[in-house]
Amino acid sequence: MxxxxxxxxxxxxxxxxxxxxxxxxxxxxxxxxxxxxxxxxxxxxxxxxxxxxxxxxxxxxxxxxxxxxxxxxxxxxxxxxxxxxxxxxxxxxxxxxxxxxxxxxxxxxxxxxxxxxxxxxxxxxxxxxxxxxxxxxxxxxxxxxxxxxxxxxxxxxxxxxxxxxxxxxxxxxxxxxxxxxxxxxxxxRGLWRATISVHAPSGHSGSSRPTVSAISRAAHLVQLLDAAELPDFGDGSGFPLPPKLTVTAITAGQGFSVTPGLCSLNVDIRLTPSFDAGDAETLVRKATAELDADLPGPLPTQVDTVAVWPxxxxxxxxxxxxxxxxxxxxxxxxxxxxxxxxxxxxxxxxxxxxxxxxxxxxxxxxxxxxxxxxxxxxxxxxxxxxxxxxxxxxxxx
The missing domain is CATH 3.40.630.10 (Zn peptidases)
Structure with a gap:
């Protein structure tokens, strides 16, 4: 046959x-x-x-x-x-x-x-x-x-x-x-994707008043996310790959003379049976809460989930x-x-x-x-x- x-x-x-x-x-x-x-x-x-x-x-x-x-x-x-x-x-x-x-x-x-x-x-x-x-x-x-x-x-x-x-x-x-x-x-692996909006007071880049721009706050958030601990693949589930977090895009600013008041991040987290969408969101929200505590902004950092696949x-x-x-x-x-x-x-x-x-x-x-x-x-x-x-x-x- x-x-x-x-x-x-x-x-x-x-x-x-x-x-x-x-x-x-x-x-x-x-x-x-x-x-x-x-x-x-x-x-x-x-x-x-x-x-x-x-x-x-x-x-x-x-x-x-x-x-x-x-x-x-x-x-x-x-x-x-x-x-x-x-x-x-x-x-x-x-x-x-x-x-x-x-x-x-x-x-x-x-x-x-x-x-x-x-x-x-x-x-x-x-x-x-x-x-x-x-x-x-x-x-x-x-x-x-x-x-x-x-x-x-x-x-x-x-x-x-x-x-x-x-x-x-x-x-x-x-x-x-x-x-x-x-x-x-x-x-x-599954995925959890979100756009994170980081806020700061906007103004002139030459202002004599000290300011922390939205880009600087977002950079701090990237460091927090990069330092976040994820489980490895030896978690007992038998799934052969670990979860993974990647910041895939940063969008902010225009020109040179304006301190941007908003910076947006795209975050992609690959999921496994032992690290699901709820775990991903919890990790990201913990990092944004830490950002807002360390470098307060005019508005809380906003997390908008874009896609979830198991x-x-x-x-x-x-x-x-x-x-x-x-x-x-x-x-x-x-x-x-x-x-x-x-x-x-x-x-x-x-x-x-x-x-x-x-x-x-x-x-x-x-x-x-x-x-x-x-x-x-x-x-x-x-x-x-x-x-x-x-x-x-x-x-x-």
Whole structure:
């Protein structure tokens, strides 16, 4: 069976690559480009194969994704494949060795922005959906393919619209098609993010009266945050990474002659099972209270929470991790489960009690950087692994 799937996947490769090339040639940078053209390409392809699909919109009516649904003929569990169709920006186009939307093949590599993250995966997943659509009588439950065009903005609008869609069946698990063949990401640290507003009297920088500017007060707060003690990963939870605190932005002032009355900090804290959002907020509020006591300002320092995602971690024998890892092993691939330091869409899904994997796909270079490209030599096996995993999951419904 394994060899048959790889052979069938190899026969599909030309079509998979062609669709991926067409997608790459439509720029879809997150928050920059119009997403309708790249979705038009995919919708034309889906309609030509009679695959049920519909666009997803957020609460404000903005286009945020595309959903493909293939239902089996019997009730059962649904599973989802997820890939983003929006991309990172191009950066300095003059530094690329080729145009970012070239979408060509050079020495066995598919080149262009989105080749790795994640237009090739989107093409693979749509082809797998077409394969299953022709065999709906063989399985229960169903397959959804989520194609998000609000991922690189950090908004994950497509995923949120999908989860809020009352017409969509809630999946038991999601497999996210980030690239890389060595690992299957089965977990990630969560995050707690906040903007902190630090106040001070404003005035002329040349004033004879002694003043402590908002920037100086904020600098003191940064020192307090940097000195805060966080637990290490030997906390007994088994989670392999420790929490982490980073001040990621400081905004204040203009010109030279005005002492700013407001300085804003962005704080990002990565969470673990033993250090949750409540612990993060307590730590930050303790530091701001100490600041206000040491260097009083005209107003209390304000903490506004921006985002909270829980950490998540699947065991290797939990689905859909087990199906994906077992399928990879059956094709002679050695993959290891990994808990990632950065957060990913799996954290968002964890808030809804939906299990997720991420990070299995073809080898790549230049993701989010210059000269992005994806290695096509591995494409048939990657295709076959996902197809085998889905067959195992759907037949086990």
């Amino acid at each position: 394994s060899n048959d799937l790889v052979e069938a996947a190899a026969q599909q490769s030309e079509s998979v690559i062609q669709l991926a090339q067409d997608l790459i040639r439509q720029p879809s940078r997150g928050g920059i480009d119009d997403y309708a053209p790249v979705l038009d390409v995919l919708e034309t392809w889906l309609a030509g194969r009679s695959l049920p699909h519909r666009r997803l919109h957020d609460d404000g009516g903005e286009l945020v994704g595309l959903l493909v649904e293939v239902a089996g003929t019997r009730p059962g569990t649904w599973w989802t494949l997820d890939a983003c169709l929006d991309t990172a920006p191009f950066g300095d186009e003059a530094s690329w060795d080729f145009p970012p939307t070239i979408g060509d093949i050079h020495e066995g590599w598919l080149r262009g922005r989105g080749a790795a993250d994640s237009k090739l995966a989107a093409s693979v997943f749509c082809h797998i959906a077409a394969d299953l659509h022709g065999h709906r009588g063989d399985f229960a439950g169903g397959l959804a393919v989520l194609l998000d065009v609000d991922e690189h903005t950090g908004g994950f609008g497509g995923a949120l619209a999908y989860l809020a869609d009352e017409r969509a069946a809630c999946p038991a698990g999601v497999m996210i098609g980030y690239p890389g063949m060595d690992e299957v990401v089965v977990g990630g 950490p998540f971690r699947l065991q290797p024998d939990e689905q859909p991790a087990a199906a994906l890892i077992d399928a990879a092993t059956s094709f002679g691939l050695s993959v290891r489960p990994k808990t990632a330091g950065p957060s990913n869409i799996g954290n968002l899904l964890a808030k809804h009690d939906i299990a997720a994997t991420a990070g299995f796909g073809v080898p790549y270079e230049g993701l989010h950087g210059l000269n992005e490209r994806a290695d096509l030599a591995a494409l048939p096996k990657v295709y076959a692994v996902y197809q085998q995993a889905l067959l195992d999951l759907l037949h086990g419904s």
